[in-house]
Amino acid sequence: MIDLGINKPAAETRVVVAMSGGVDSSVAAALMAESGYDVIGITLQLYDYGQMAQKKGACCAGQDIYDAAMVAEKIGIPHYVFNYEDKFKEGVINDFVESYLQGETPIPCVKCNQTVKFKDLLQAARDLNADAMVTGHYVQRIQGDNAGELHAGADPNRDQSYFLFATTQEQLDFLRFPLGHMSKDETRAHAARFGLEVADKPDSQDICFVPNGDYAGVIQKMRPDALxxxxxxxxxxxxxxxxxxxxxxxxxxxxxxxxxxxxxxxxxxxxxxxxxxxxxDKDDLQRQRVYLKDINWLSEIPMNAYADSIQVKIRSSNTPMSASILLDTADEVYIELDEAEFGISPGQACVIYNGSRVLGGGWIYKTS
The missing domain is CATH 2.30.30 (SH3 type barrels.)
Incomplete structure (x- = not known):
């Protein structure tokens, strides 16, 4: 049984599971049902794939919605599809386009978690009288002395904590991540054990609303004057x-x-x-100072108290690098890397760690 750390019997504990139709969220839902929780599955209709790909009759990830519904039926839970296309376009797609037009390199998956999933969907879960919202992310929520802490996933090859740095403390207290201690192989083994048809479904490789990785094509469609x-x-x-x-x-x-x-x-x-x-030349790409805006801080200890006892990621695939948190004379927060890094781009995130714990992070807006 998966213990969510909620002081109620499982049968009286309602959880909403965000079901994307992939193996991870499907297993998260199945584990919740197996553990005896009152489970509701929700899948989000986020965009019209046919419109993005300019193909008639191609619905937004129609197969994914179908797969989520089939999993819900298999494990015996109610399942609903919420249409959040307008919210997704406003909070994620438009931001993606504008960031590229400003010469930045955006991360729409963070924006999606920050807005649609952990704001709008989380509120919908509360409206359904849920005690928690569950996702299939590979991160760990560990209960600290006073509040929940966000930690990297146990498997460094699957860790998704970089994409969740903007999660607020209020959201974190409501969220649960039952796959955070697992590897992908363990997740697929659970899917096979439950007899889920998605057990061997491949992971998505591209940004969901960018068919075939053609960023410029999506931007040109949204903003014909962009190119x-x-x-x-x-x-x-x-x-x-x-x-x-x-x-x-x-x-x-x-x-x-x-x-x-x-x-x-x-x-x-x-x-x-x-x-x-x-x-x-390549040497011209070296940067050692990274300035941050819109910082989200998840530690009860003030930012400046950590000084040089931190590690940071400036890309999701990076190994954490040793660094220091500093303030300049204009009270701007910046990160001083112990060693220079190549190719840091405005628009990316800088996520701050102390060991496995995510202390917070911010958006990079300039470097030096």
């Missing part, structure tokens, strides 16, 4: 070539730069005001 051409320039401002739109570039990129060069060049900076893409 305005501009200059590719070197570090001294000399024009090396022309590009078809800044949305085709991210910091650190070295391919499809629309220039002729016998040595490798990398995107070092994107200037949206002039539509310039600045390229340079």
């Amino acid at each position: 305005e051409p501009g200059d590719v320039v070197d570090m001294q401002g000399n024009v090396l070539g022309q590009h078809p739109g800044i949305v085709n570039f991210t910091i650190g990129q070295r391919r499809r730069l629309y220039i002729n060069s016998v040595v490798p060049k990398y995107v070092v900076k994107i200037i949206p005001e002039t539509r310039q893409v600045v390229v340079g």
Whole structure:
């Protein structure tokens, strides 16, 4: 039995499970039902896949919704589909487009958790008189002395804590993550044990609303004026070539730069005001100071008390790096990395850890 740490008998404890139709959330729901909880499954209709892919009759992840419904029927729980297309477009897709137009590299999965899933869906769970909302994320919620703490998943290859750094304390107190101590193999083994048809379903590799990874195509559809051409320039401002739109570039990129060069060049900076893409050598990408905005702090201990006892991730795939939290003369919060890192991009997240615990994080808006 999975103990959610709620001081009520399982049969009297209502949990809402966010069911995406994948193996992880399906197993989370099945484990809740097996443990005797009063379980309700909810799947979100977030976008019209046919509209995004410009294919008639292709519904938003229609197969995923069908799979979630089949799992719910198999394990004997009620299942509902909520249409959050408008909320998703406003809070996630529009933000994604605007970030690229500002020369940033956004992370829509964080925005989705921050808005639609852990705000709107969580409120819906409360409206259903749920005692907790359960997801299939590979993170751990560990009860501290005074409140729940967010920790990395036990399997570092599956850990998703980077994407949940913006979870507030109030949300964390309501959320539960029954897969956080498992590996993916263990999850699939549970799916097979429950006889779920999704046991061997592949993991999704792309951003859900970006068919085939074509970011520029989605942005152009949303904002036809987005792909305005501009200059590719070197570090001294000399024009090396022309590009078809800044949305085709991210910091650190070295391919499809629309220039002729016998040595490798990398995107070092994107200037949206002039539509310039600045390229340079790999050493020009080195940054050691990362400035943050919109910081979410999850520790009861003030930020400045940690000083140099932290580690940070500036990409989800990174190994945590040693760093310090500092304030400059304008009271701006910045992270000083112990060692310089290459290709840090505005729009990405910097997530702050103390060991396995997520202390918080913020959005990168400039580097030096």
